[in-house]
Amino acid sequence: MYQKGVFLRQPLWKQRSAYHSYEHPESPPFPPAESAILSASLSHVPDHGFTSTALKLGARDAGYPDVSTNLLPRGVYDLVNYHLVTQRLALRDALQFPSDAENGKPIGVGSKVRALTLARLRANAPIVHRWQEALAIMAQPGYVPASLAELARLADEIWFLAGDTSVDMSWYTKRATLSAVYSASEVFMTQDTSADFVDTERFLDARLADLTKVGGLIGALGEWVGYTGHSVVNVLRSKGVRI
Amino acid sequence: MPSLIQSARCIVSRSQLCPSQLPILDFLAPSALSIRQPSRLHSTIPPSAEPSNPPSRQNAEKSNKPPRRPLTEAQKDFLDSALRVNQAGELAATLIYTAQTPPIVRAHPHLRPLMKHMYDQEAGHFDYFNKLLAKHRVRPTAMYPIWQAAATALGWGTAIMGREAAMACTEAVETEIGEHYNEQLRVLLDWAEKLEKSGEGVSEEFAVLIKELRRIRDEELEHLDHAVEHDAKEAKPYELLTNVIRGGCRTAIWISERV
């Protein structure tokens, strides 16, 4: 029921939440004890980093004896993952886009993607001086698949909240490219000393601009695949070949 | 279980094989039982015009029902692959008809309205599942471009073999698709029954999905009837053609459910 075990058993492309229901509630992402310990531990991250010290202090704060960190088989990675998951889910309420009518004109999906990506980056601000530690933990070979899967979920969340409804091959390219842009910006942000992270914002905008160029390329590539694939017959027909 | 599968086959091919077993289908498919008109060329019923069938879900809104529980992982997985494979199938169907139409209509101009009618219904199905995937956050199949290519090749290939082969293609595809939709309906109806029994009630989401799957399934079976009426069985070599196509459909379904 909880997502943890899923990481180990399933191939990468299956590690996404399947079928989102509007009437059946979602299971909570973490069991209560785990949630209590990890959220308390997070408040120690600014001082102690993503370390077992933060976990021990958090367990104590939450009223669990030190030993109950055994609940967390992945140790500090569980702490990093808790931050990733809770901040991803927090995006749902982080931004309220005005409706098209209120705004006078529709807000494009692209602008929404930018706003959501920026909001997610800003959620790292309180712990950004510790984030390189977290990135190092995520890069450990055993945690790479889970980290990538969580990144894919974040990209999916952003496109979904932005109101994107494409369900063809662009579904994959959109998520892959946004994942790349987000990761690059996140790393950039750990070295950003500008006020209010304006440099990170600029960096993000530049990457998104790249994306529209690359996006053109990917689009063209997609067309080429489509051309050589399903539309050969139609293209020939449009050229007057009677087939 | 075997008898259920049997009954599904019966729905699909009842006009040929087993009309006498129709009552078995009661629980499965009220809408299949109301005998379909041989041709509904002028009556594409908009989904909203259909009566909504499970009245129980209105009761479910009443106060003293237990709160709705989360779907299990197995249920989510089922819905995830079911919707994905349905979208892939309807994508393929629209492309098969798109590819078949010009050669067929050129040789047999009187088939133009039929081909257009079947295409329009497939386009409606495809649109329905596209919307459902986006709404319920189900990813499309990663094999998307492959199915595009394969469906076009199949449609065009059978069309140039002639009208009978094209109709045999429709017959084979719709036989598989009809069974496939029936298998999904069986699972969903089983869940619906359990939700009713537990007092939770069937969610609007499921009730609508069941209703729409039945409608779409019925339209696929209508295509099957049209194909048989238009001499699908005269295709040569009929057995080889339909077996190859049906095998291909099953493989494509198996892959799309997973990838």
Ligand SMILES: [Fe+2]
């Ligand atoms: Fe269809």
Ligand SMILES: [Fe+2]
């Ligand atoms: Fe069909």
